Amino acid sequence: MRDIIKNAMVLFVIALISSVLLAFSYSITKEPIAKQQLIRQNEALSAVLPDSEFTQITDADFSKQPAILSLFEAKSGSDIVGYAFKVASEEGYSGHLELVVGISPEGNLTGIDLVEQSETPGLGAKADDEEFKGQYVQKPASALAVVKSAPANESEIGAISGATITSRAVTNAVNEAISYYNENLAEGVK
Amino acid sequence: MNTIVERLKNGIITENPIFVSVLGMCPALAVTTSVVNGLGMGMATTVVLIASNLAISLLRNIIPSKVRIPAFIVVIASFVTIIDMLLQAYSPSLYAALGIFIPLIVVNCIVLGRAEAYAYQSGVLSSIFDGLGMGLGFTFALGLVGAVRELFGVGSLLGFQIMPSFYEPVAILVLAPGAFFVMGFLFAIYNYLIKRAKSEKGDQA
Numbered sequence A: 001m002r003d004i005i006k007n008a009m010v011l012f013v014i015a016l017i018s019s020v021l022l023a024f025s026y027s028i029t030k031e032p033i034a035k036q037q038l039i040r041q042n043e044a045l046s047a048v049l050p051d052s053e054f055t056q057i058t059d060a061d062f063s064k065q066p067a068i069l070s071l072f073e074a075k076s077g078s079d080i081v082g083y084a085f086k087v088a089s090e091e092g093y094s095g096h097l098e099l100v101v102g103i104s105p106e107g108n109l110t111g112i113d114l115v116e117q118s119e120t121p122g123l124g125a126k127a128d129d130e131e132f133k134g135q136y137v138q139k140p141a142s143a144l145a146v147v148k149s150a151p152a153n154e155s156e157i158g159a160i161s162g163a164t165i166t167s168r169a170v171t172n173a174v175n176e177a178i179s180y181y182n183e184n185l186a187e188g189v190k
Numbered sequence B: 001m002n003t004i005v006e007r008l009k010n011g012i013i014t015e016n017p018i019f020v021s022v023l024g025m026c027p028a029l030a031v032t033t034s035v036v037n038g039l040g041m042g043m044a045t046t047v048v049l050i051a052s053n054l055a056i057s058l059l060r061n062i063i064p065s066k067v068r069i070p071a072f073i074v075v076i077a078s079f080v081t082i083i084d085m086l087l088q089a090y091s092p093s094l095y096a097a098l099g100i101f102i103p104l105i106v107v108n109c110i111v112l113g114r115a116e117a118y119a120y121q122s123g124v125l126s127s128i129f130d131g132l133g134m135g136l137g138f139t140f141a142l143g144l145v146g147a148v149r150e151l152f153g154v155g156s157l158l159g160f161q162i163m164p165s166f167y168e169p170v171a172i173l174v175l176a177p178g179a180f181f182v183m184g185f186l187f188a189i190y191n192y193l194i195k196r197a198k199s200e201k202g203d204q205a
Helices: A002-048 A124-128 A130-136 A164-185 B002-014 B025-031 B035-058 B065-090 B092-105 B109-117 B124-153 B176-204
Strands: A053-056 A068-076 A079-092 A095-103 A109-117 A145-147 A156-158
Touching: A002 A079, A002 A095, A002 A109, A002 B065, A002 B092, A068 A164, A079 A109, A079 A164, A095 A164, A109 A124, A109 A130, A109 A164, A124 A130, A124 A164, A130 A156, A130 A164, A145 A164, B002 B124, B025 B035, B025 B092, B025 B124, B025 B176, B035 B065, B035 B092, B035 B109, B035 B124, B065 B092, B065 B109, B109 B124, B124 B176
Parallel strands: A145 A156
Antiparallel strands: A053 A068, A068 A079, A079 A095, A095 A109
């Protein structure tokens, strides 16, 4: 009986000290991590719509496109050069994905950039490579489909070999941004 | 000094965690699609190995044998999580390069294996170098597997195109079955060379 108590106490103390260290690390790194994420987000916004100033549109209604986290209007001087959507997906192979999608006022995608992903290196993580991301550039803003072979037309995206799930998760998130754009921001809708 | 050299040689060659002990196969198969990925995973694991061996060795007289496995797991998982948070907060470029590998390390058998087989019974200094040796052996193995898979499966090394343009890459090598093929061959070659080296030494004795 004494043995059981001693063993339990040692485990308890080890778990307690580990928890304290973890909580401490979490609290001191929370702000720097948030700062880094903001920097990363701004990098992604500039990657899809370079040389612009971004203002967040705060009164947008995303109830029909729940994947959208935030919407930014990109301006160069006084001209609107596009819209940037921050979208998230839980359908990645390893779960959470966050990406930025840029759409021009003419109704073409200006590009995508991944902000957060924990996909498998060499497979799903290739979604952040130019070879995959570059496919979205200049695509017209209508629903895109993922195909496992080479894309045959403008509404198809070629999946990453061996990473169809990741490819689909990214494309589905992009499609929600496209859907919102067509319903609310495209020329002739406002 | 002798122990240090012995631990390093043991980890890199004699008891190489991949080619001899066959530990840590999950990340070894999944992550070695290129040299960069293999080396990255290896280096991140090495840091965790050293830290965890050090901690377990320091605590070896406090942790009762009956509850040692849960104790190891708590210590290792906590270390990995703290390293993950620190990297994410203070080293964005390193985190971007290695960050995805770090959660994978928690399930790496090598870390728990070395804690149980060595650090729990050994002094701090030798445990540190055991961790370093095993980590280097792991990194070497992963780099090698990654190199073979990248060279023949994609045609490049470290991202640089090596194979001539008429080379048709054997794409299956960068997928799961290819990992097994490459591993199998490398296992055979490695153990053959070790065996030969041993018998040559035996002849000279």
